[in-house]
Amino acid sequence: MLKDGNILVGKGNTECFILPEMANRHGLIAGATGTGKTITLKVMAESFSELGVPVFLADVKGDLAGCVKAGDYGTIKKRVEGLGFDEESFPMKSFPVRFWDVFGEGGHPVRTTVSEMGPSLLSRLLGLTEAQTGVLAIVFRLADDKGWLLEDLKDLRSMVAYASEHSSEIINEYGNISKQSAGAVQRALLQLEDAGGDLFFGEPAIKLADWMQTADDGRGYINVFHCARLYRSPLLYSTFMLWLLAELFEELPEVGDLEKPKLVFFFDEAHLLFNDSTKALRDNIEQVVKLIRSKGVGVYFITQQPSDVPDPILAQLGNRVQHALRAYTPSEQRAVRAAAQTFRVNPEFDTEEAIMALGTGEAVVSFLDGKGRPNICERATILPPQSMMGAIDDERRRAEIEASDFFGKYDVSVDNESAYEIINADRLEQEKLEAEAAAAAAEAKEKEKAEKEAAREKAKQEREKAKAKKKKDSALGKVANSAVNSFGRSLGREIFRGILGIFSRK
Numbered sequence: 001m002l003k004d005g006n007i008l009v010g011k012g013n014t015e016c017f018i019l020p021e022m023a024n025r026h027g028l029i030a031g032a033t034g035t036g037k038t039i040t041l042k043v044m045a046e047s048f049s050e051l052g053v054p055v056f057l058a059d060v061k062g063d064l065a066g067c068v069k070a071g072d073y074g075t076i077k078k079r080v081e082g083l084g085f086d087e088e089s090f091p092m093k094s095f096p097v098r099f100w101d102v103f104g105e106g107g108h109p110v111r112t113t114v115s116e117m118g119p120s121l122l123s124r125l126l127g128l129t130e131a132q133t134g135v136l137a138i139v140f141r142l143a144d145d146k147g148w149l150l151e152d153l154k155d156l157r158s159m160v161a162y163a164s165e166h167s168s169e170i171i172n173e174y175g176n177i178s179k180q181s182a183g184a185v186q187r188a189l190l191q192l193e194d195a196g197g198d199l200f201f202g203e204p205a206i207k208l209a210d211w212m213q214t215a216d217d218g219r220g221y222i223n224v225f226h227c228a229r230l231y232r233s234p235l236l237y238s239t240f241m242l243w244l245l246a247e248l249f250e251e252l253p254e255v256g257d258l259e260k261p262k263l264v265f266f267f268d269e270a271h272l273l274f275n276d277s278t279k280a281l282r283d284n285i286e287q288v289v290k291l292i293r294s295k296g297v298g299v300y301f302i303t304q305q306p307s308d309v310p311d312p313i314l315a316q317l318g319n320r321v322q323h324a325l326r327a328y329t330p331s332e333q334r335a336v337r338a339a340a341q342t343f344r345v346n347p348e349f350d351t352e353e354a355i356m357a358l359g360t361g362e363a364v365v366s367f368l369d370g371k372g373r374p375n376i377c378e379r380a381t382i383l384p385p386q387s388m389m390g391a392i393d394d395e396r397r398r399a400e401i402e403a404s405d406f407f408g409k410y411d412v413s414v415d416n417e418s419a420y421e422i423i424n425a426d427r428l429e430q431e432k433l434e435a436e437a438a439a440a441a442a443e444a445k446e447k448e449k450a451e452k453e454a455a456r457e458k459a460k461q462e463r464e465k466a467k468a469k470k471k472k473d474s475a476l477g478k479v480a481n482s483a484v485n486s487f488g489r490s491l492g493r494e495i496f497r498g499i500l501g502i503f504s505r506k
Contacts, residue, residue, distance in 0.1 A: 007047040010380035020260035022368040024298040031323025036361045042385040054220040057266035066388035068097040076384040096215035106226030114150040125239040126188040135181045149418035152202040158420040203414045238272040252295035262296035270301035271308035318368040324358035343377035
C-alpha cells in the first residue's frame with residue numbers, strides 16, 4: 001500500500017518503505033518454498049499499480065490473477081490489526097489487470113518474431129553446439145542480406161534448408177555449412193515447434209508499449225503473464241524472460257533517474273535464467289540489469305536462494321526482502337550465512353539467526369534510502385495484499401480477457417509473406433517450369449508415338465491393300481489362264497476335228 005507517496009511493504013520496529021525514486025534500482029525477493037514470497041510480490045505489484053506504474057509479473061502457479069478482485073477483509077483482519085490498521089485505513093480493493101499467455105489459453109497471445117529473438121538467444125533455447133550456432137548465425141545474416149523476413153519457425157526451417165542446399169554458392173562469403181549441422185538445427189527446430197514454439201513465434205508480435213499503460217483512474221495495469229504451462233518448459237520460459245529484458249533495453253530511450261519507474265518487471269523462479277548459462281550470457285544479463293535502470297525499468301528477481309543469482313548481478317539489487325531459509329545441512333547453513341552477509345548489520349538482532357527463525361509472512365528487509373544507500377536491515381512482518389489471494393475461475397478470467405482493449409488485436413495470427421513464402425515461391429516456380437517442360441516432353445513423345453502408330457497403320461493398310469490386289473490379280477490370272485486353256489483346248493479340238501474331216505472326205 002502507499003503511505004505518504006511511498007510503498008509500504010512491511011512493519012518491524014520501524015516501517016519499511018520502498019522509495020519510488022529508488023524502485024528502478026532493482027530488487028530481490030528470496031526465501032524457501034511457502035515462506036511468503038508470492039505475497040510480498042503481490043503487495044509490491046499492487047503498490048506500484050497504485051503509484052501509477054505498470055507492472056509485468058510472471059504467474060507460475062496461477063494465484064496472482066486474484067489481483068482483479070477485492071480481497072476478503074475477514075481472512076486478514078487479525079494480521080492487518082496487528083500491523084496497526086483497520087478496515088477503513090486498509091481497504092480491500094481490486095486492481096486493473098490484463099492477462100497474457102504464450103499459448104493464448106489464459107490470456108491474450110504473446111508472440112515475437114524469429115528475427116527479434118535473434119540467433120544468440122535461439123541457440124541457447126535450442127541447446128546448439130558451437131558449430132550449429134555458427135550455422136544459425138549464417139542463416140540469419142543470409143536472410144538479412146536478401147531482405148527475407150524471419151517471422152515464424154517455418155521461415156527459419158526453410159531458410160536453414162535453403163542455406164544448406166546452396167552451401168557451395170555461399171561458402172566464400174558466409175562460411176561453410178555442413179549437412180550434419182544443418183540437419184541438427186532442423187531437428188532442434190522441430191522439437192521447439194512441438195513444445196509450443198509455433199505459437200510463440202509469429203505475427204502480430206507483441207508491442208511492449210501495450211504493457212506500459214495506465215487505467216483511466218491513473219493506476220498502472222498489472223500485466224499477469226500466465227505461464228503455468230510455459231513453466232513446464234524451463235528453457236523456453238527463461239529464454240522468453242531474457243528476450244523481454246533485452247527488448248525493453250533495446251526499445252526504451254534513456255531517461256535517467258525518474259521520480260518513479262516507467263515499468264516494474266517481476267521475474268519469478270529467477271534461477272532458471274542462470275541455470276546452465278554461459279559466461280557470455282551472464283555477462284549480457286549483467287549488462288542489461290546495470291543499464292536498464294537508466295531506461296526507467298525496475299527488475300525484481302524472485303527465487304529461493306540469493307546464491308541463485310550470480311554475484312555481479314546480485315550486487316545490482318538494492319531493494320531486498322529475505323524470507324525464511326532452513327538450514328538442515330552444512331551447505332544450507334553456508335547459504336544462510338551468505339544471505340545474512342548481504343545485509344547491513346542491525347545491532348538489535350543477529351541477521352543469520354533471524355533468517356532461520358522467520359515465520360511465514362515475515363522477512364528481513366533492507367531498502368535503499370534517498371541517497372541510494374542500503375538501510376540497516378529490519379526484521380518485519382509483510383503486509384497482506386488488498387486484493388483477493390488465490391486464483392480466479394476460468395469464467396472470470398475469460399470475461400476480463402474479452403473486456404480488455406486488446407481483445408482481438410493479438411488473438412488471430414497473421415502469416416505475412418516472408419522467407420518461407422519467398423523460398424517456396426521460387427521452388428514452386430521452378431517446379432512449375434519443370435512440370436511444363438516435362439508435360440511438353442511427354443506431349444512430344446506422345447505425338448511422336450502417335451505419328452509412328454499412324455505410319456505403322458498406314459503401312460499396314462498399304463500392305464493389306466497390296467496383298468488384296470495381289471490376291472485379286474492372282475484370282476483373275478487363274479480365271480484368264482483357265483479361259484485361255486479352255487479356249488485353247490476347244491480350238492485344238494476344232495482344228496483336230498477339221499483335219500480329221502478333211503482326211504475322211506478324201
